[in-house]
Amino acid sequence: MKKTLATLVLVSFAGAAMAQQALKPEEMIKYRKAAMNFMGWNMGKIKANLDGTFNAEQTLAAANAIAATANSGLGALHGPGSDKDVGGEKTRLKSEYFQNQDKVREVAMNFNKEANELAKVAAAGDKAAIQAQFGKTGASCKACHDNFRN
């Protein structure tokens, strides 16, 4: 079965239909913050490599971690009720997330595309190309934050 990138992304981020786990809203918040912080650490590593001594192997490992996180089905961590602080977990997710699914799909698909491209470019090892794609990936993170994070 051939699937387009768009289909894969819809399933992996914007949709939660595949989720086998029954997660409480507080678990969604906990795990998605873990995913975001984990990506933040890896983005920081790539930035440090671009700004300082460039280590291609560390940069690739970080890019692979970001892409695998993007591909891990983060949509399942953005279910109903997870836009409110609950069960000791605090969240910055705006309720608009549930009211504008077209925009969610747009920013999610773009993020997945840029993150996977970053891993591809990092595997090739050209620092200037990585720098350019790192910028695009960061912008795709920011697009979601600007729209859906308080």
Place this chain on the structure above:
Amino acid sequence: MKKTLATLVLVSFAGAAMAQQALKPEEMIKYRKAAMNFMGWNMGKIKANLDGTFNAEQTLAAANAIAATANSGLGALHGPGSDKDVGGEKTRLKSEYFQNQDKVREVAMNFNKEANELAKVAAAGDKAAIQAQFGKTGASCKACHDNFRN
């Protein structure tokens, strides 16, 4: 330059020599808990797939996320001072981590090996093989927890 798996793992987990980022102990704690929670979510997804309706694509995405996390250089998140609660971040890391680096290397190398094997087996898609390798991966997580987590 040819590198053995052992060398790569030493660099990526047990050693922090490659780290370009200057992280405070509280940042190490924050990011490593993020990495652990993120892997926990993905392990839970694989378990749910093995126990319930098996979706090969979701299982592979989760296994890839765990392997990429294992390969992301977690050793850099276990630096001096990160075995104490600090800067509002709580940790369960035992101080023994810094006193028994041989054991750290052993459990870290084994975890990386099993996590990468899980991604390989998940790509092949055989449920029984994934079940067996999932057990080995979980055991390799537990070995570190038993030795170095309060």
